[in-house]
Amino acid sequence: MHFLLGALLALMLMAAPARAESGEEAAIRALIDQWYEQQRAGESGRIYALLAPGAIDASPGYRHLDTGAANRAPRVYTSLAATALRFEHEISRLDIDPRFARVGVWERGFSYAWAVERSYESAGYATFVLEKQPDGRWLVLAHETNRVGIPPNRRTDPLPDMRPLWEARQAAAQN
Numbered sequence: 768m769h770f771l772l773g774a775l776l777a778l779m780l781m782a783a784p785a786r787a788e789s790g791e792e793a794a795i796r797a798l799i800d801q802w803y804e805q806q807r808a809g810e811s812g813r814i815y816a817l818l819a820p821g822a823i824d825a826s827p828g829y830r831h832l833d834t835g836a837a838n839r840a841p842r843v844y845t846s847l848a849a850t851a852l853r854f855e856h857e858i859s860r861l862d863i864d865p866r867f868a869r870v871g872v873w874e875r876g877f878s879y880a881w882a883v884e885r886s887y888e889s890a891g892y893a894t895f896v897l898e899k900q901p902d903g904r905w906l907v908l909a910h911e912t913n914r915v916g917i918p919p920n921r922r923t924d925p926l927p928d929m930r931p932l933w934e935a936r937q938a939a940a941q942n
Contacts, residue, residue, distance in 0.1 A: 791863055791905075795897060798905050799870060802895075803856050806848035819898045819906035826893075826912040846912065847891045851876025852932045856893075868897040868905065874912065877926065879933035886929040890917045 798817065805813045818824065832840040848854045853876070860871030874891035896909040 789863075791868075792861065794905050795861065795863065795868055795870060796858065798897065798907070799856070799858060799872060799895065802907065803848050803854070806846050807854055814907075817907050819900065819908045822907055823909045824907075825910065847874050847876040847889060847914070851878050851889065852929050852936070853877040853927065866899050867908070868895075868899075870895040870897065873921065875921075875923070877923075877929050879929035881933065884930070886926045888917060888923055888926060890915050890921070 802814060802817055805817075814824075826846075830843055830845055832843055834840040848856075855875045857873045857875070858870060859873050860869070862869045872893040872895065874893055876889045876891075877886060878889065879886050891912050891914045893910065893912040895907055897905045898908040899905055
């Protein structure tokens with residue numbers, strides 16, 4: 768009798784719809800989306816509005832070119848979100864505590880190598896530590912992104928054809 772009751776309960780739990788996204792989870796996902804939108808637009812300087820006081824960004828999305836001039840050269844954005852022709856991100860881990868949250872994000876960028884006339888894929892894994900502020904907002908306390916190899920179960924096959932987008936960007940840059 769107990770076995771049947773346990774089996775019935777297990778079947779009901781498996782058949783239950785996925786739990787609705789909590790308000791905290793939705794706010795965190797919106798913050799991560801906003802982070803990548805600003806990276807994608809090449810606005811790394813604007814992400815400082817998303818950082819908590821005392822935050823650590825271990826992987827800035829820009830560098831300054833070494834032009835040999837006495838003054839500082841302009842910023843060049845180097846994050847995968849800013850350099851890829853097409854960029855996607857996917858939250859793979861989300862641990863929420865009442866005050867802190869840890870978010871793991873797979874980053875995927877598609878680009879085009881004109882010399883070999885072929886599209887290729889790059890990947891990165893970002894770790895965010897978020898802190899809930901007294902006003903209820905979530906802000907980034909720590910961020911680190913590393914380029915990683917793409918495991919076989921995460922490869923995109925077939926790769927999208929990035930040549931038309933690359934050609935359009937080249938034409939826009941010449942005008």
